[in-house]
Amino acid sequence: MNQKKNGAIVVIALLSLGILLVLGTYFLSFNITESKIVKSQETGSSAYYIAEAGINEVIWKLKNDDTVLDGDFPWKTCFASATAECPDCNTFSATFSTGTDYLMPGGSVVISINNFGCGNGEIIATSTVEMAGGKKSQRVVKVGVFKAVNTVLDTEDSPFFTGGSGDINITNANLKIQGGNLFCSNALLFKDSSRAELYDDPDTETLEGKVFARDDVVGQEQISVCQAICAKDICNPSAECGGQCPPGSIAMPSVDFDSASVWSLKSRAQALGSLYTSSQFDDLLWSVGSGGTLTLDNKVTYVTGPINLKGNRRLIVNGILAAEGTVSIGESLCWTKESQTDCGNSQITINESLTGPEEEMAGGLFAKGKLDFGPYSSFTDISVVGAIYALDEIKLASVPNLFNLTGGILGRKISFTGLLQWFNINYDYYKMWKAISLSSPPGGVLPVEFSPTVTVEHWEGTY
Amino acid sequence: MRKFSFNSPSGFTLSELLISIVFVLLVLGAVYSSYVLHQRASLEGESAVEVLQNGRVILERMTREVRQAKNMVTDLPETEESATSSIEFEDGHDLSYIHYIRYFSDSTDKTVKREVIGYYYSLSGSPNDTSTYVLWNATPPPGETVSTTSVEGPRIIGEYVTVLKFWGSRVVDVFIELEKGSKKMDFSTKILGRNL
Numbered sequence: 001m002n003q004k005k006n007g008a009i010v011v012i013a014l015l016s017l018g019i020l021l022v023l024g025t026y027f028l029s030f031n032i033t034e035s036k037i038v039k040s041q042e043t044g045s046s047a048y049y050i051a052e053a054g055i056n057e058v059i060w061k062l063k064n065d066d067t068v069l070d071g072d073f074p075w076k077t078c079f080a081s082a083t084a085e086c087p088d089c090n091t092f093s094a095t096f097s098t099g100t101d102y103l104m105p106g107g108s109v110v111i112s113i114n115n116f117g118c119g120n121g122e123i124i125a126t127s128t129v130e131m132a133g134g135k136k137s138q139r140v141v142k143v144g145v146f147k148a149v150n151t152v153l154d155t156e157d158s159p160f161f162t163g164g165s166g167d168i169n170i171t172n173a174n175l176k177i178q179g180g181n182l183f184c185s186n187a188l189l190f191k192d193s194s195r196a197e198l199y200d201d202p203d204t205e206t207l208e209g210k211v212f213a214r215d216d217v218v219g220q221e222q223i224s225v226c227q228a229i230c231a232k233d234i235c236n237p238s239a240e241c242g243g244q245c246p247p248g249s250i251a252m253p254s255v256d257f258d259s260a261s262v263w264s265l266k267s268r269a270q271a272l273g274s275l276y277t278s279s280q281f282d283d284l285l286w287s288v289g290s291g292g293t294l295t296l297d298n299k300v301t302y303v304t305g306p307i308n309l310k311g312n313r314r315l316i317v318n319g320i321l322a323a324e325g326t327v328s329i330g331e332s333l334c335w336t337k338e339s340q341t342d343c344g345n346s347q348i349t350i351n352e353s354l355t356g357p358e359e360e361m362a363g364g365l366f367a368k369g370k371l372d373f374g375p376y377s378s379f380t381d382i383s384v385v386g387a388i389y390a391l392d393e394i395k396l397a398s399v400p401n402l403f404n405l406t407g408g409i410l411g412r413k414i415s416f417t418g419l420l421q422w423f424n425i426n427y428d429y430y431k432m433w434k435a436i437s438l439s440s441p442p443g444g445v446l447p448v449e450f451s452p453t454v455t456v457e458h459w460e461g462t463y
Numbered sequence: 464m465r466k467f468s469f470n471s472p473s474g475f476t477l478s479e480l481l482i483s484i485v486f487v488l489l490v491l492g493a494v495y496s497s498y499v500l501h502q503r504a505s506l507e508g509e510s511a512v513e514v515l516q517n518g519r520v521i522l523e524r525m526t527r528e529v530r531q532a533k534n535m536v537t538d539l540p541e542t543e544e545s546a547t548s549s550i551e552f553e554d555g556h557d558l559s560y561i562h563y564i565r566y567f568s569d570s571t572d573k574t575v576k577r578e579v580i581g582y583y584y585s586l587s588g589s590p591n592d593t594s595t596y597v598l599w600n601a602t603p604p605p606g607e608t609v610s611t612t613s614v615e616g617p618r619i620i621g622e623y624v625t626v627l628k629f630w631g632s633r634v635v636d637v638f639i640e641l642e643k644g645s646k647k648m649d650f651s652t653k654i655l656g657r658n659l
Contacts, residue, residue: 023497027500027501030504031501034505035504035508037508038511045650046650056653056655
């Protein structure tokens with residue numbers, strides 16, 4: 001019996017010691033873990049805030065940095081449009097590194113932007129804080145950023161649109177737009193047996209264009225549109241309509257007809273010796289005789305009054321023809337002057353200027369008043385390259401031949417009536433804007449203005 | 464070796480007792496110090512969480528309001544060396560009347576406080592009438608001056624703040640240092656005022 005009790009104290013002591021050891025080890029490891037958690041929380045928070053700082057730096061760049069002098073991309077420009085440094089803003093991506101010891105010892109942030117489209121991208125900031133023992137704390141913050149490009153996209157893609165309060169009236173006429181959309185600041189009215197076809201990409205022959213109208217679209221069933229009709233009465237705030245209903249407004253691009261600026265169309269024409277009064281221009285047209293051709297080779301020809309082309313004349317303009325008054329093409333069949341009467345359809349052809357520099361080789365027909373194409377406006381297909389622009393109404397009525405426009409058409413109000421043939425617009429943004437911006441000082445006005453505001457997705461929701 | 468028995472009247476020798484006591488004391492000491500260490504670590508952890516929470520709240524609130532600010536009143540210096548310890552700007556969230564928000568650190572109670580301020584013309588305006596508030600840099604009518612009144616606060620936004628600094632003109636740099644007990648933390652960030 002006694003023998004059995006021998007050594008029991010050793011067992012008890014060992015057990016107690018074992019329990020104490022386990023407890024001690026537990027406490028110790030608990031402490032170590034706790035201290036690690038605290039340290040990690042601390043550096044993690046610091047890392048988060050320096051990542052946020054990096055994001056803010058980049059948003060500043062997107063709003064302001066349009067220079068390469070600081071040694072990197074002109075972020076502001078590249079984000080929303082194409083430049084030599086970044087030819088395609090749809091795929092623009094860039095990375096910016098803050099270097100070491102950014103805002104705190106051992107802190108650094110690498111920020112990258114990847115565009116999903118022009119003016120629409122994602123910023124990812126990855127911050128790192130070096131900790132003692134070679135360990136690192138890292139945080140990644142992502143935000144979506146975009147510029148309000150809605151109206152600009154409309155402008156960019158719209159080969160013809162009206163500004164101000166004007167409607168677009170299409171009565172018994174056929175329109176085919178290739179490579180763009182149709183924008184109307186007011187109501188878009190389709191009457192009788194009109195048709196409109198909008199192709200975004202002429203090669204695919206699928207109907208992809210869009211119709212934007214700030215007011216209602218009447219006769220929408222006559223539009224063959226694949227993508228969308230975005231109008232007040234056809235409310236479609238989806239992304240393809242720019243997320244707005246009705247679509248955002250577009251200011252009518254301004255053209256400097258006759259200011260004192262050396263870049264105005266009048267000053268340019270004066271410098272080139274191609275400034276005419278209305279009667280001088282009439283004389284020029286009359287002098288070529290019935291069936292004759294008047295060719296204007298100056299970059300800009302400016303008439304300080306109305307232009308009236310009639311009486312079987314052909315006018316070829318290699319550049320821009322601008323008039324302070326109404327421009328009438330083929331409104332009348334006959335022209336009686338000096339007791340002589342010439343009759344017949346007249347024709348106008350507009351080509352881009354043949355003299356450089358390249359960015360000034362523009363073509364167009366500009367009217368400070370109205371611009372009318374009448375029933376005697378052609379004896380063969382009409383060809384215009386550049387912009388057709390009128391501060392007042394543009395009216396095309398009973399034009400007897402195909403009307404081919406490469407560029408764009410812009411007016412306060414536009415009417416197409418009884419076009420027997422198709423009116424074809426091959427939208428060419430560059431050709432259109434070259435003509436429109438010719439009266440602006442070089443670099444003074446950008447043809448496309450993106451909104452200066454950078455909007456950050458969930459900006460208010462991230463805190 | 465003498466055999467131990469619970470029935471034996473012989474007991475323990477002095478050396479046995481001394482050894483056991485020392486041993487038990489050693490073990491108890493180890494357990495106690497481990498417990499104290501644990502306590503200290505938990506307290507420090509708690510302090511850290513509290514400091515972190517205060518820093519987070521101050522920065523988040525300040526960031527939100529500076530981001531939306533309509534105008535900056537404080538002329539922020541370019542470099543950290545000449546940084547200011549307060550910032551004042553026009554509130555861009557509530558546009559029902561013109562008022563300004565000021566954040567500043569109070570070294571007496573180690574807090575960051577927020578105050579809403581209104582500016583008014585000394586004679587024609589009333590400090591209690593929000594409709595008479597004007598811009599901080601408004602030109603008063605002849606004979607009057609622009610006075611200020613506290614519309615709200617100052618109220619404590621966060622505690623344990625030992626240093627608060629603002630600088631940077633294009634993007635606002637913020638540095639905040641917090642301390643509770645032996646726990647010290649600092650945070651730096653930048654805020655872009657989207658309307659500035």
